[in-house]
Amino acid sequence: MSGGAGGGGAGAISSALPAIPSSKLPDLRFLSRGAYGTVSAARHADWRVPVALKCLQGPLLDSDRNHLLKEAEILHKARFSYILPILGICNEPDFLGIVTEYMANGSLNQLLHGKDMYPDIAWCLRYRILYEIALGVNYLHNMNPPLLHHDLKTQNILLDDEFHVKIADFGMSKWRVISMSQSRSETSLPEGGTIVYMPPEDYNPSQKTRASVKHDIYSFAIIIWEVMSRKHPFEEVINPLQIMYSVSQGQRLDLSETSLSMDIPHRALVIGLIESGWAQNPDERPSFLKCLIDLEPVLRTFDEIAILEAVILLKRSKSQYESQCIHFVLETIHQNVANQWIQSRREEIIDQMTEACLNQSLDALLSRFLLMKEDYELISTKPTRTSKVRQLLDTSDSQGEEFARIIIQKLKDNKQLGLQPYPDIVSNSLRLHF
Amino acid sequence: MSGGAGGGGAGAISSALPAIPSSKLPDLRFLSRGAYGTVSAARHADWRVPVALKCLQGPLLDSDRNHLLKEAEILHKARFSYILPILGICNEPDFLGIVTEYMANGSLNQLLHGKDMYPDIAWCLRYRILYEIALGVNYLHNMNPPLLHHDLKTQNILLDDEFHVKIADFGMSKWRVISMSQSRSETSLPEGGTIVYMPPEDYNPSQKTRASVKHDIYSFAIIIWEVMSRKHPFEEVINPLQIMYSVSQGQRLDLSETSLSMDIPHRALVIGLIESGWAQNPDERPSFLKCLIDLEPVLRTFDEIAILEAVILLKRSKSQYESQCIHFVLETIHQNVANQWIQSRREEIIDQMTEACLNQSLDALLSRFLLMKEDYELISTKPTRTSKVRQLLDTSDSQGEEFARIIIQKLKDNKQLGLQPYPDIVSNSLRLHF
Numbered sequence: 001m002s003g004g005a006g007g008g009g010a011g012a013i014s015s016a017l018p019a020i021p022s023s024k025l026p027d028l029r030f031l032s033r034g035a036y037g038t039v040s041a042a043r044h045a046d047w048r049v050p051v052a053l054k055c056l057q058g059p060l061l062d063s064d065r066n067h068l069l070k071e072a073e074i075l076h077k078a079r080f081s082y083i084l085p086i087l088g089i090c091n092e093p094d095f096l097g098i099v100t101e102y103m104a105n106g107s108l109n110q111l112l113h114g115k116d117m118y119p120d121i122a123w124c125l126r127y128r129i130l131y132e133i134a135l136g137v138n139y140l141h142n143m144n145p146p147l148l149h150h151d152l153k154t155q156n157i158l159l160d161d162e163f164h165v166k167i168a169d170f171g172m173s174k175w176r177v178i179s180m181s182q183s184r185s186e187t188s189l190p191e192g193g194t195i196v197y198m199p200p201e202d203y204n205p206s207q208k209t210r211a212s213v214k215h216d217i218y219s220f221a222i223i224i225w226e227v228m229s230r231k232h233p234f235e236e237v238i239n240p241l242q243i244m245y246s247v248s249q250g251q252r253l254d255l256s257e258t259s260l261s262m263d264i265p266h267r268a269l270v271i272g273l274i275e276s277g278w279a280q281n282p283d284e285r286p287s288f289l290k291c292l293i294d295l296e297p298v299l300r301t302f303d304e305i306a307i308l309e310a311v312i313l314l315k316r317s318k319s320q321y322e323s324q325c326i327h328f329v330l331e332t333i334h335q336n337v338a339n340q341w342i343q344s345r346r347e348e349i350i351d352q353m354t355e356a357c358l359n360q361s362l363d364a365l366l367s368r369f370l371l372m373k374e375d376y377e378l379i380s381t382k383p384t385r386t387s388k389v390r391q392l393l394d395t396s397d398s399q400g401e402e403f404a405r406i407i408i409q410k411l412k413d414n415k416q417l418g419l420q421p422y423p424d425i426v427s428n429s430l431r432l433h434f
Numbered sequence: 435m436s437g438g439a440g441g442g443g444a445g446a447i448s449s450a451l452p453a454i455p456s457s458k459l460p461d462l463r464f465l466s467r468g469a470y471g472t473v474s475a476a477r478h479a480d481w482r483v484p485v486a487l488k489c490l491q492g493p494l495l496d497s498d499r500n501h502l503l504k505e506a507e508i509l510h511k512a513r514f515s516y517i518l519p520i521l522g523i524c525n526e527p528d529f530l531g532i533v534t535e536y537m538a539n540g541s542l543n544q545l546l547h548g549k550d551m552y553p554d555i556a557w558c559l560r561y562r563i564l565y566e567i568a569l570g571v572n573y574l575h576n577m578n579p580p581l582l583h584h585d586l587k588t589q590n591i592l593l594d595d596e597f598h599v600k601i602a603d604f605g606m607s608k609w610r611v612i613s614m615s616q617s618r619s620e621t622s623l624p625e626g627g628t629i630v631y632m633p634p635e636d637y638n639p640s641q642k643t644r645a646s647v648k649h650d651i652y653s654f655a656i657i658i659w660e661v662m663s664r665k666h667p668f669e670e671v672i673n674p675l676q677i678m679y680s681v682s683q684g685q686r687l688d689l690s691e692t693s694l695s696m697d698i699p700h701r702a703l704v705i706g707l708i709e710s711g712w713a714q715n716p717d718e719r720p721s722f723l724k725c726l727i728d729l730e731p732v733l734r735t736f737d738e739i740a741i742l743e744a745v746i747l748l749k750r751s752k753s754q755y756e757s758q759c760i761h762f763v764l765e766t767i768h769q770n771v772a773n774q775w776i777q778s779r780r781e782e783i784i785d786q787m788t789e790a791c792l793n794q795s796l797d798a799l800l801s802r803f804l805l806m807k808e809d810y811e812l813i814s815t816k817p818t819r820t821s822k823v824r825q826l827l828d829t830s831d832s833q834g835e836e837f838a839r840i841i842i843q844k845l846k847d848n849k850q851l852g853l854q855p856y857p858d859i860v861s862n863s864l865r866l867h868f
Contacts, residue, residue, distance in 0.1 A: 013451040013503070013523065015511045018577075046576045048726045049515065049569060069447070077449045079513065080521075081483065081535060087514075089447065101515060135483060142480045143452075161738070162596045292482045304595070305749050312742050319739070 017076045018088035020044070022095050025053060030367030036068060036171060041102055044087075050104075051087055055097030065096055067171065072098045074170040078147055082136030084158055084168040103166060108157035108223075111314075112230050117321040122310035123265050124302035125163060126227050131295050132165035133157055133223065137216050138288035140167075146176040148212055152219035153197045154226055163311050176213060195240050196233040197222050200248045201282060214282035220291070221277025222253070228270055229259040250280050266298045329405070329425075338404035341423040342396055348419060349411070353389045357414040361392065364406050370399065451510045452522035454478070456529050459487060464801030470502060470605060475536055478521075484538075485521055489531030499530055501605065506532045508604040512581055516570030518592055518602040534602070538595050542657075543588035545597075545748075546664050551755040556744035557699050558736035559597060560661050565729050566599035567591055567657065571650050572722035574601075580610040582646055586653035587631045588660055597745050610647060629674050630667040631656050634682045635716060648716035654725070655711025656687070662704055663693040684714050700732045763839070763859075772838035775857040776830055782853060783845070787823045791848040795826065798840050804833065 028040040037056040044051050056064050075086035075098065090097040105111070108129065111118060133152075140147040151172035158166045195203070199218035222233050233253055234243045253259065255271055264270060273294060279285050342349065362379065365371035375395050382388045396404050405425050412422055462474040471490040478485050490498050509520035509532065524531040539545070542563065545552060567586075574581040585606035592600045629637070633652035656667055667687055668677045687693065689705055698704060707728060713719050776783065796813065799805035809829050816822040830838050839859050846856055 013507045013510055014448045015451070015513070017447040017449070046723070047514075047569070047573055048723070048730070073447045076447055079449070079519070080481075081519065085513070085515065135481070139481055162742075289480070289482070296482070305746060305753070308596075308742065308746050308749070312739060312746070315739050315742070 017072065017086065020088040020090045020099050022090050022092055022097070025051070025090065025097075025099070028053065030363065033363055034169075036064065037097075044099075047087075050102035052100050052102045053090070053097045054100070055090070055095065060094065060096060068096055068098060071170050074147065074173055075100070078140055078143065078170070080136060080139045082132050082139070082165050082167060084166040100168070101160075101166070103158040103168075104161050105159035105163055105314075107155050108159060108165075108227070109154035111159060111163075112154060112226060113232065115230065117318050118314055119317060120313065121230070122306070122313065123263075124307050125310040125314075127265075127295070127298060127302065128307055129157075129159075129163070129165055130224055130227055131292070131299050133167065133220065134288050134291045134295060136165060136167045137220065138292055140173075141213070141216070141288055146213065147173055148176055149173045149216050149219075150212070151197075152216055152223065153194065154223055157223070162308075163314065174212075195244060199278075199282065200244070200280065203244050203248065214285045217277045217285045217288065217291070218282075220288075221274045221285075224270060224274050224277070225253050225255075225259070228261075228264055229253075231259055252278055265301075269294060269298060329402075333401040333405070336401055337423045338401050338408050338425055339396070342393060342404045342407065345419060346393060349393065349407075350386055350389045352416055352418050353385075353411065354414060354416070355385050357410050357416060358385065358389055358392065360414070361407050361410040364410060365403065368402075368406070370403050370406065371395070451506065451520065454522035454524045454533050456524050456526055456531070459485070459524065459531075459533070462487065464797065467797055468603075470498065471531075478533075481521075484536035486534050486536045487524070487531045488534070489524070489529065494528065494530060502530055502532060505604050508581065508607055509534070512574055512577065512604070514570060514573045516566050516573070516599050516601060518600040535594075535600070537592040537600060537602075539593035539597055539748075541589050542591035542593060542599075542661070545593060546588060546660060547666065549664065551752050552748055553751060554747065555664070556740070556747065557697075558741050559744040559748075561699075561729070561732060561736065562741055563591075563593075563597070563599055564658055564661055565726070565733050567601065567654065568722050568725045568729060570599060570601045571654065572726055574607075575647070575650070575722055580647065581607055582610055583607045583650050583653075584646070585631075586650055586657065587628065588657060591657070596742075597748065608646075629678060633712075633716065634678070634714065637678050637682065648719045651711045651719045651722065651725070652716075654722075655708045655719075658704060658708050658711070659687050659689075659693070662695075662698055663687075665693055686712055699735075703728060703732060763836075767835040767839070770835055771857045772835050772842050772859055773830070776827060776838045776841065779853060780827060783827065783841075784820050784823045786850055786852050787819075787845065788848060788850070789819055791844050791850060792819065792823055792826065794848070795841050795844040798844060799837065802836075802840070804837050804840065805829070 024045045025042040026045060028042050031039045031041055031052070033039075034054075037054060040053045040055070042051055042053055043049065054068070056068060069089075069091075072086060072089045075084065079085065084103070085101045087099045087101060090099060111121065137149060137152065140149060149167065149170065149172070151169055152167075156167065156169040158168045160166055197219040199215055202212075202215060226233055237243050252275075255274065260267065260271065273286075273291060276284065276286050277291075362371065362376060366376060379388050379391045379395065382391050392407070396407060408422060408425055411419055458479045459476040460479060462476050465473045465475055465486070467473075468488075471488060474487045474489070476485055476487055477483065488502070490502060503523075503525075506520060506523045509518065513519065518537070519535045521533045521535060524533060545555065571583060571586065574583060583601065583604065583606070585603055586601075590601065590603040592602050594600055631653040633649055636646075636649060660667055671677050686709075689708065694701065694705065707720075707725060710718065710720050711725075796805065796810060800810060813822050813825045813829065816825050826841070830841060842856060842859055845853055
């Protein structure tokens with residue numbers, strides 16, 4: 001199945017996805033770990049531009065290889081102004097990676113929920129972000145055959161230098177076929193992700209449904225709510241099954257002014273879009289074309305200079321926040337606060353630190369070059385969780401304050417509440433480049 | 435010959451250029467006329483984004499068709515962050531067009547020489563523009579086989595919403611082959627263009643030379659000079675043969691502070707880049723990789739917030755200029771200045787208006803919907819230049835002030851000095867959207 005957008009029959013002009021040898025991507029810098037492999041930043045040795053690399057490493061399973069190759073093909077066919085541009089593929093016997101443009105401003109999720117870094121986000125910029133997401137998904141749905149993303153969430157909406165939208169992560173996306181059976185059977189629950197963006201009719205993949213074309217608009221409704229409220233959807237609910245139950249029963253997120261401030265310009269229109277987008281009956285949800293037509297008059301009320309000023313405001317507050325953090329970190333390093341706290345709570349940490357938190361700590365330490373390979377192997381080859389954590393803390397004792405600080409940050413990020421109170425170190429998980 | 439960049443042998447993943455039916459591009463708005471057809475703006479009916487359309491119309495010659503199709507193929511294969519993104523091709527029996535993203539800020543030429551609209555351009559932004567051009571051409575030269583642009587000039591460097599560079603117009607570009615004979619025989623003088631960006635060894639296409647890979651860097655040196663001086667290269671020379679003669683003899687543009695202000699930061703480095711780039715001996719000119727390595731430390735001295743502020747400054751002055759112009763135009767329309775001037779100088783205009791100026795006036799009037807098709811045919815079917823101009827002025831008498839104003843603007847643009855003094859209407863050729 002191929003995916004040239006639009007009708008007509010030219011099709012003669014085609015382009016092969018460039019192959020990029022891994023030797024052209026030296027000095028990988030770890031960014032994050034996802035369901036499929038890791039994402040790193042690098043700089044292409046010949047092109048001299050920063051790139052992102054989503055890759056599988058180690059012994060590669062054929063199924064994982066094919067999954068990543070399929071995603072590369074989709075990115076290559078779905079090129080558009082608001083889709084993350086793929087630059088090439090690095091396909092070698094023991095290494096497989098998708099190389100894309102590097103997005104300096106991270107994800108929409110980081111923007112919305114990094115309230116320390118970004119205390120204010122202008123409404124005009126929020127509207128532009130929503131509008132560009134809709135333009136991107138509308139393009140995908142207009143391809144021939146239509147491409148359904150099926151994993152829209154704020155983590156997958158990336159932001160470039162000027163906070164323009166680039167939609168990423170096509171690992172769950174599929175070409176819409178005329179017989180819906182294939183599409184239906186492929187639907188699956190998100191792996192290690194979140195179900196808040198998933199429409200209720202997709203909770204049960206075996207159920208008969210013709211709705212998969214109305215999946216993305218449900219996710220978009222949740223994203224609109226999240227962008228306008230700057231809250232995590234269903235934040236107070238701990239058990240995902242509880243969310244699934246209440247959403248199946250028709251319950252939705254709060255639309256009162258507690259969540260959606262009365263200051264939102266065109267508030268009634270936004271609420272209308274959200275409510276129609278997450279309608280229980282998929283047939284009642286609008287197309288993305290309809291969303292665009294609704295949003296266009298709103299976008300025209302905003303001045304492009306005002307939007308750029310909003311972008312500068314974000315860049316300023318980010319840069320201020322980072323320099324404050326560096327100052328604060330240098331001070332706490334001087335005072336040895338983190339190391340002392342770990343030593344005083346040692347047995348409790350060994351008792352309570354989860355496997356996920358341990359792995360995240362190791363990733364973060366590796367990516368900052370604070371943990372040597374030998375020490376990493378010493379920890380990861382221990383047989384049990386407790387012995388791994390014990391080894392990590394032993395290593396921490398012989399390392400500096402920064403090492404201890406990262407462990408504490410990960411404990412806080414993972415909401416390991418039993419270890420409260422935490423020492424007063426930087427409150428956000430911030431990647432520092434000394 | 436195909437053009438995936440980089441080495442390696444994946445190549446399995448390919449993407450067809452989308453076909454776009456002309457029915458999806460209603461309400462074309464004329465932008466400019468080039469060597470090959472016209473460029474118009476439109477909005478894609480389904481995608482809801484502005485697009486540009488470079489097209490051939492009327493009875494299409496096979497050679498013109500193939501030329502435009504070849505350019506579409508190159509744009510599709512050479513996709514990169516600083517290359518104009520092609521969105522699709524509109525290939526129909528009596529219509530052929532390349533559809534690209536629409537670049538709201540026009541060309542680098544318009545930015546540099548529109549001094550009324552843009553009195554100031556910050557140095558940091560000029561450096562970013564030069565750096566992004568070099569990144570774009572460096573990518574082309576790193577493709578496999580290398581792609582040589584061979585028509586770099588400020589008219590072909592387009593600027594997006596935030597004044598980022600998108601290199602356009604690949605009508606003269608060619609894949610570099612190992613035997614240089616093919617490349618050599620294809621070299622030709624620019625059609626209706628300018629020779630100031632062309633290296634002297636290419637003036638005589640039959641001459642033996644291995645230099646075609648060092649063509650683009652010569653053009654880039656001229657562009658650097660133009661960006662830093664905001665002057666037209668060889669502006670004072672009227673006869674192109676005179677430029678060719680003196681450049682062949684080793685003469686170059688002025689590097690004194692008359693052209694390159696002492697205020698230019700890193701001035702010595704800029705002059706070094708220019709001088710090496712336009713060296714008489716092509717082998718002495720640097721690669722684009724070398725240029726990038728020289729420019730990188732300079733770019734690091736500029737703050738990204740300062741560059742964005744420079745962008746806002748340009749947008750502000752553009753918007754102020756446009757509103758002043760509208761005000762001024764409304765006033766002169768009220769006073770009927772242009773119409774009165776044309777009536778008083780009627781016979782001189784008929785005597786002196788050139789064929790080129792006449793055609794440009796007709797284009798401009800058509801694109802603003804000021805000239806009806808019947809009137810256009812009445813003018814263009816007249817047998818001689820003078821009878822055409824006479825018919826144009828007859829039509830002008832029965833039309834409004836705006837019609838007359840455009841004729842005067844075109845006379846001024848074409849430097850028809852014999853008709854001076856002109857009435858005091860808007861001094862720049864400005865596209866007004868009432």
